[in-house]
Amino acid sequence: MSSSPPTEPALPRADGIALPIHIDRDASAPLPDQLVAEIRRLIAAGAVRPDEPVPSSRRLASHLQVSRGTVETAYAQLVVEGFLVSAERSATRVNPDLPSTPRTRNPGMRTPAAPRRRLRSFIDLRPGFGGDDPLREPAFRRAWRDSLDTDTGAIDPLGQPGARWAIADHLRLTRGMTVDPDDIILTSGSRDGLRLLLTTGIAGAIGVENPGFPGLRQAMTDRELVPLDASADPARGSVGAVVVTPNHQFPHGTTMPIDRRVRLLEWAARNDVIVIEDDYDTEARYTRTVVPTLFDLAVSTDSAAQVVHIGTFSTLLTSAVSTGYIIAHGEIGPRLAQMRTALGPAFSPVMQTAIASYLSSGGLRRRISRGRRRLRAAEAVVADVGPIPGLVHEGRTLVIELEEGRAGSLRHELAEQGILVASLAAGWAGDGDVRHGLVIAHSNVETQVLRRALGTLQRLLGRIES
Ligand SMILES: Cc1ncc(COP(=O)(O)O)c(C=O)c1O
Numbered sequence: 331m332s333s334s335p336p337t338e339p340a341l342p343r344a345d346g347i348a349l350p351i352h353i354d355r356d357a358s359a360p361l362p363d364q365l366v367a368e369i370r371r372l373i374a375a376g377a378v379r380p381d382e383p384v385p386s387s388r389r390l391a392s393h394l395q396v397s398r399g400t401v402e403t404a405y406a407q408l409v410v411e412g413f414l415v416s417a418e419r420s421a422t423r424v425n426p427d428l429p430s431t432p433r434t435r436n437p438g439m440r441t442p443a444a445p446r447r448r449l450r451s452f453i454d455l456r457p458g459f460g461g462d463d464p465l466r467e468p469a470f471r472r473a474w475r476d477s478l479d480t481d482t483g484a485i486d487p488l489g490q491p492g493a494r495w496a497i498a499d500h501l502r503l504t505r506g507m508t509v510d511p512d513d514i515i516l517t518s519g520s521r522d523g524l525r526l527l528l529t530t531g532i533a534g535a536i537g538v539e540n541p542g543f544p545g546l547r548q549a550m551t552d553r554e555l556v557p558l559d560a561s562a563d564p565a566r567g568s569v570g571a572v573v574v575t576p577n578h579q580f581p582h583g584t585t586m587p588i589d590r591r592v593r594l595l596e597w598a599a600r601n602d603v604i605v606i607e608d609d610y611d612t613e614a615r616y617t618r619t620v621v622p623t624l625f626d627l628a629v630s631t632d633s634a635a636q637v638v639h640i641g642t643f644s645t646l647l648t649s650a651v652s653t654g655y656i657i658a659h660g661e662i663g664p665r666l667a668q669m670r671t672a673l674g675p676a677f678s679p680v681m682q683t684a685i686a687s688y689l690s691s692g693g694l695r696r697r698i699s700r701g702r703r704r705l706r707a708a709e710a711v712v713a714d715v716g717p718i719p720g721l722v723h724e725g726r727t728l729v730i731e732l733e734e735g736r737a738g739s740l741r742h743e744l745a746e747q748g749i750l751v752a753s754l755a756a757g758w759a760g761d762g763d764v765r766h767g768l769v770i771a772h773s774n775v776e777t778q779v780l781r782r783a784l785g786t787l788q789r790l791l792g793r794i795e796s
Contacts, residue, residue, distance in 0.1 A: 349378065349385065353394055361396055365404035366411075373413055373424055380428045383421035384414065453783050456752045457581065457645075457727055457771040458610075461701070464647040469693030470684075477684035487671045489516030489655070490679050496686040497641075497655055500694065504613040507626055513663065515656045515670050518677045519649060520608055521549040523640040523656040524573070526673075528553070530665040532604055534570030541757035541765070543580040546573055546608060557759040563593055571604040576624055577612040581757050581769045583725030588621050595628055598635035604662060605637045611645035611726070613698050628659040636660030643685065646694065646701075652677045653685050701773065708773040708780055715784045719791045720767060728770040729754060730791075737766040743790050749783050 351368045353361060372378050385393070387401040394401075405422055408414040416422040464470050482490060494511040501507040517523035524546055538547055540557035547555060556569050560579055574594070576586035586594075598605045607624045622630065625639035642654040654676075658666055670676070688694060705726065712724060723729040732740065737755065744751055754767035770787075772780055 349390075351390075351394065353396065361400045362403040362407065365394075365396075365401065366407050369404065369408055370411075370413060373428065376430070378424050380424050380430055381426035383423045386421065451748060453749045453775055453779055455770045455772065455774050455783060456750050457769060458649070461648075461771075461774045464697060465650060467693065467697065469691055469696070470647075470688050473688035473691060473693065474684045476687050477680050480683050480687075482679040482683055485675060485679050487674050488667055489514065489675070490682040490686065492686040493682040494655075496689040500613075500689045501641075504695065504698065505623065507623060509657055513657050515666055516676050516682060517640075517654040517656050518652040519644050519654040520610060520640050520642040521545055522676055523638075523642075523654050524549055524606065526656065526666060526669060526676075527571075527604075527606065527638055527640075527662070530662060530669050532570045534568060537569040537572035537603075538759055539574055539579065540759045540763075541581060541754070542573070542575065542759065543608065543610075544756045547759060555759060563590060563597070568601075569603055571606055572598070573606040573608055574624070575608045575610070577607075577609055577621070578726065580608075580610070581727055581729055581752070581754065582723050583727055584723075585621055591621065591624055591627055595624065595631070595633045595635040595637070598637075599633055603635075604660075605635055607637060607639045609639055609641050611642075613646060625657060625659055633659070636662050638662060638666075643694075646698065651681060651685065653681065704776075705773040707777050711777050711780050711784065712772060715781065715788065718784070718788060722767075726771070726773070728772050729767060730770070731765055731767040734766040737768060740790055741768060744787065747786050749786060 349372060351365065351372070353364050353368070355361075357364065359367075369378075369384070378384060384390070384405070387398050387405060391398040391401045405414060405416070409416055409422075412425055413428070414422050415425050488494070491511070493516060494514040497514050497516075498509045498511040501509050515526075517526060528550065535554035535556045536550055537556045537558045538550075539560040541560060558572060560574075560582070561584070572594075574586070576591060576594075578585065594605065597603070605624055605628075609623060612623075623639060625637050627633070628635055628637040637659045639657045639659075640654070641656070643651055644654065647653070656666060675682075709724070712718070712728065718728070718730060720730040720732050721728060722731050731754065734755070737753065741751060741753060752769040752771075754769050755764050757769070758764040772784075775783070
């Protein structure tokens with residue numbers, strides 16, 4: 331066996347004290363035998379894996395304060411047993427042919443693949459998934475680079491002041507909302523905001539729009555959920571909170587009229603129900619926001635209703651930035667701040683600084699303008715390609731209703747053609763009254779790509795129809 335070869339690679343376990351080996355000098359078993367048993371144990375437990383080097387005999391001897399001969403004897407024994415292999419001029423290592431000990435209790439979970447560059451082989455028309463990649467935008471890259479050179483200053487668990495100011499400004503410029511930056515609490519997205527809210531102690535069931543965004547419902551599986559008709563006033567059922575998308579209903583994209591907003595706040599105040607306003611991607615709407623948000627309405631009318639406005643940059647940018655925020659009207663606000671403070675920052679202050687700089691540079695506003703132009707162009711394509719059977723809504727998304735079996739098989743066939751769309755049924759809560767079909771974010775892609783995708787869709791729908 332070679333000892334301490336000159337070219338020994340500096341691999342993880344070869345340095346320092348990374349191997350937890352226990353030797354008992356008072357035990358009757360000889361030291362080499364103890365060492366053999368310990369290394370067998372570590373291999374069996376997966377602490378050292380097949381083909382990984384073990385420390386050189388010199389290093390291990392000095393670490394364990396035993397003679398080098400003790401280690402060499404133990405290693406020689408393990409080589410004979412087949413646990414280790416040694417070759418001239420290379421480190422002694424665990425036999426590469428030994429079966430790997432699973433590193434996770436989940437048998438379905440494989441070792442993560444090496445990170446790859448993103449592939450663009452699919453036409454992704456799922457809401458919130460496709461669209462052009464903001465991480466490739468020069469403005470975002472500049473903001474990210476700058477953030478690495480910027481001193482983030484003291485870490486504020488509620489969010490870095492620069493980011494909270496930039497978001498307040500963004501809301502003022504794109505939504506006409508006047509929000510005190512101090513009232514903004516950063517989250518890592520809508521679901522994180524919702525969970526934060528739930529941990530502050532909302533009692534009772536939660537009303538959810540039906541249909542509505544499945545992501546938020548899935549984040550509340552520990553709660554009793556009561557489906558509410560998204561197009562009607564809330565029923566009288568007893569709930570502690572309701573989650574609504576009044577500014578851009580998911581998935582239909584409709585806007586809740588002002589009279590229903592007023593009635594909703596009155597109902598919430600009377601019944602002590604917290605109104606959770608999920609305000610995803612409203613800035614991207616192609617028409618100007620004329621109806622005030624529920625939050626604005628509650629503030630301006632000094633409503634007794636508690637309103638929590640949940641915002642996210644997942645849809646305007648990408649969920650890879652893990653950036654959202656929450657703003658509360660009513661006594662729940664200080665409780666939210668207290669909980670966030672206890673939990674610590676929702677996401678990296680470096681990313682917060684990057685987002686602040688991207689917003690302040692006007693990068694996001696330019697992106698929104700581009701998105702609006704693209705939506706108008708996508709609408710023109712939809713008007714141009716002719717009838718799409720089953721199309722029931724056209725806004726930020728196309729909603730196509732179909733029979734259950736047809737919806738599933740069509741999504742499958744589209745996927746086979748490289749076109750990904752969302753399921754309408756996935757947005758419905760409960761068993762009754764589920765509608766089936768497709769939800770398509772048609773402005774995710776360039777017009778030529780959309781035209782091609784819609785052509786395929788029409789062809790497949792035509793086949794179903796005939
Ligand atoms: C209605 C709705 N709310 C919120 C989100 C974003 O959720 P999150 O910020 O947790 O990614 C989406 C994303 O598609 C959505 O469609």
